[in-house]
Amino acid sequence: MQNSLKLFCSALLLNATTAGATYNHHDFEEKIYFSDTMQKFDGVSTIYRIELDTNAETATLIPLQINENSDGIAEYDHIDVLASSTDGNTLWMINSLYAESTELLKYNVQSTSLESIGLVSWDGPEAEGDADQAAVAPNGDLYITRKYSNFVYRLDTTTAQAEFIGEVTDTNLNGGDISFGRNGVLYMKNYAGLFILDIENVSEQNIPAEMIGTSGVFYTGLANRDGGYGNLLVSNREDSTFEEVSPDSGLILKSYIMLTESGAPYSHQLGGDMATGPFQTCNRNVDFWKNNSWRDQSITINGLHIDEIVGRFGTKSEGREPYNGMLWNTRNYTYSKVYAQLIAAKLNTFNSSNSSLINSAESFLRGKSPSKKVKFWDIFHYTLYKTALYKFNKKNKCK
Structure with a gap:
């Protein structure tokens, strides 16, 4: 005994x-991903890992190997939604140009395979628009937003069923992106500014949005640095830069010029998204x-x-x-x-x-x-x- x-x-x-x-804080390797939809109806999107050089203030875009393609090309026309699992082993992508053809994709970071889970089924009130933003919460749940309706959903990654959570009425969810910090705070960046969406206190299907700071710039993506503990990083389509932003004030702290892997200037095309890789534990x-x-x-x-x-x-x-x-x-x-x-x-x-x-x-x-x-x-x-x-x-x- x-x-x-x-x-x-x-x-x-x-x-x-x-x-x-799973991860040692002191040996943590930051990983942030970026998708560019390229042009409409061209049949491809490109997916990159971002390498930031804080001294040179540059951001080199490293193409991912995707199936047989080594140049970051995913053979889907409009991957405008990107999120990472908390362990960083899976990237969730949504090929999303029309509501009826919004398709959930699963990318295995280790094997580099990209597969379709299926078309998204929308729960809740009738609405227009396809998926526009996505982020994975610290507990592993995948949240997405929908254009035009300002609706927020929790997406089942095995069935592609979208469960209606509520509506944001204080601002517009079109464009921009959402990203969770490691503390569970959900940030949203759009043309108007930086917001915190309070999905834990939804009243009568209304999701409160607190403005942190204004912007006035067309942003396409948002991610948290330092594995969810650091500042925010946003992709600015207007001048092809990434901007580091304070999560407390919304102020721009630093700007990074987008570069190709060869060091040439990169031109951000149409739409896109960003994702924080593994959360730092x-x-x-x-x-x-x-x-x-x-x-x-x-x-x-x-x-x-x-x-x-x-x-x-x-x-x-x-x-x-x-x-x-x-x-x-x-x-x-x-x-x-x-x-x-x-x-x-x-x-x-x-x-x-x-x-x-x-x-x-x-x-x-x-x-x-x-x-x-x-x-x-x-x-x-x-x-x-x-x-x-x-x-x-x-x-x-x-x-």
Whole structure:
């Protein structure tokens, strides 16, 4: 029996040190992709990986190998929508010139194969327009927008079924692009400016849009730098440049001239899109989440909804520390210690259910109040989960 417990403990701790750590933050290689639809009815689009030179302020476009083509050519007329899976292994593309022929495509980054999933089926209210923008959320969901209607959908990548989420009424979604930051914030850039779309607080199918800054330029694509943690990068069709933009103010910080692989100036043609490659994974400990903004994140533990008020502020208003939320209100030898580590782990993974450690710890806490003293028969598992979650949150620490 004792040996079995030791094996279980070792396995769980091993999972804690490896789960969710696909990428090492300090060795992270940024990858951003760009699509150019070229001209209408020419039967091709081109897909590139962007190599930025911050000193020379240039952006070299490296063509992707696509099936048999080594020059970035995808044999689809209008790939105006581009997004990447969170692990960077798949690029989702949409060939989209007309609503009735909007087609979801899947590109395998490793094998370089491009295949069709099928035509998009639109759920919800009747509307005009084809797909125009796309981005993958930190939890892996693919979101797309639709021209003319300003509708937002969640797209099933196995069936190409588009589930209606809501309508943006504060601005126009035509042109531009959307992109998720690693913190789950959905940015949208169009001719009018930079916006945050609040898809977590949809009221009566209305999606709020908060303007961050104005623009007045025709942009085609948007991506987050540094694997979702950095500034925004937008493609400017008017002068064939990429512009680095502050996600806080919308101000342009730097401009990069588009170049071909041979170093010649590149001319951005008609439409296009951009995508952040793999999200960068890194973790923050309990102290960080006690003392820093949750950026509108919330989690659930056994059905209990924990937002920043419950988890951090408690009955105190922001700025009046010490707070008395769950992270601040922990006591030794109570279940609150495991709750605190689990809250941090869930915030680090955006409320993910893909970790066996997180799922097991959540099951352990079922029916246990944070303030209750640990039962004698729970001491072993209490210590085990508290230690394993601590190691999980410490592993792959954000810089």
